[in-house]
Amino acid sequence: MKLLLVEDDPSMQTTLQRALGRRQIDVRVCGDGALALEQWRVLEPDVVALDLSLPNLDGLQVLAQARAAGLRTPVLLLTARGTVGDRVLGLNAGADDYLPKPFDLDELEARLRALRRRQGEPVEVATEVGALRLDPHDGAVYLRGEVLELTPRELALLRALMARPGHAVGKERLFALVFPGEGEVQVEAIEVVAYRLRKKLAGSGASLMTLRGLGYLLREEAAQ
Incomplete structure (x- = not known):
C-alpha cells in the first residue's frame, strides 16, 4: 500500500515513515499544504493521511481543493483539534475517516488498511516459500508453524522478498523499506541485514541470493 502522509512535523514524519515502512506500507x-496537491497527483497514493494544521494551506483547504480537482x-x-465541529467540517469536506492525536500506531495502521479495502484491495493470502509462511x-x-525470531529490520527485508518470491528486488528499494527515513545510513547497510537473515534461513527450504548489480532474490530450494 502506498501512503501519502501530509504532515509538517519532521519528527512525526520520520517516526511514521519508519514504523509503517516496517509494516509494508x-x-x-x-x-506543506501548498505542495500536497501536486504530490497527490504525481504519487497517486492508495490512501492519504492528512494533518489539519499545515503551513500555507491547512488540511481542510487541501482536502476541499483535492476533491474539487x-x-x-x-x-x-489526523487532527489534534478535539472539537466535534472540526471533525464534522473535515468529513463534510470529503474526508473518509479521522483519527485524533495522539494515536496508537496499531489503530492508525488498521484505519489505513480499512480505507484501502474500501477501494477494492484484493484479499491478501499467505505467501509460502519453502517452509516459510508470511x-x-x-x-x-x-517457519513450520512457529514464529521465526527476527529483528525488525530482518523481518522488513524478508517481507519485501517474500512479496516477490523468485524475483530480484533492487538494493535501493529494499533499503527504503528496511531503513525508512534514515538518511544518515548508507545503502550498503542492507548487506549486513541480508547476511544475518541468510544465516537464520538455514534449513527453511528458502535461499536468499545476492544478485550482483541487481539486488536480492528469495527462492525455494530444490528438493533433494
Whole structure:
C-alpha cells in the first residue's frame, strides 16, 4: 500500500515513515499544504493521511481543493483539534475517516488498511516459500508453524522478498523499506541485514541470493 502522509512535523514524519515502512506500507511524506496537491497527483497514493494544521494551506483547504480537482483517494484526517465541529467540517469536506492525536500506531495502521479495502484491495493470502509462511494479517513469518525470531529490520527485508518470491528486488528499494527515513545510513547497510537473515534461513527450504548489480532474490530450494 502506498501512503501519502501530509504532515509538517519532521519528527512525526520520520517516526511514521519508519514504523509503517516496517509494516509494508510505502510512506511518502509532504510537509506543506501548498505542495500536497501536486504530490497527490504525481504519487497517486492508495490512501492519504492528512494533518489539519499545515503551513500555507491547512488540511481542510487541501482536502476541499483535492476533491474539487477530482482526486477521489481515501483520506484519513489526523487532527489534534478535539472539537466535534472540526471533525464534522473535515468529513463534510470529503474526508473518509479521522483519527485524533495522539494515536496508537496499531489503530492508525488498521484505519489505513480499512480505507484501502474500501477501494477494492484484493484479499491478501499467505505467501509460502519453502517452509516459510508470511501471514498477511499479523505480518509475521512462520517457519513450520512457529514464529521465526527476527529483528525488525530482518523481518522488513524478508517481507519485501517474500512479496516477490523468485524475483530480484533492487538494493535501493529494499533499503527504503528496511531503513525508512534514515538518511544518515548508507545503502550498503542492507548487506549486513541480508547476511544475518541468510544465516537464520538455514534449513527453511528458502535461499536468499545476492544478485550482483541487481539486488536480492528469495527462492525455494530444490528438493533433494
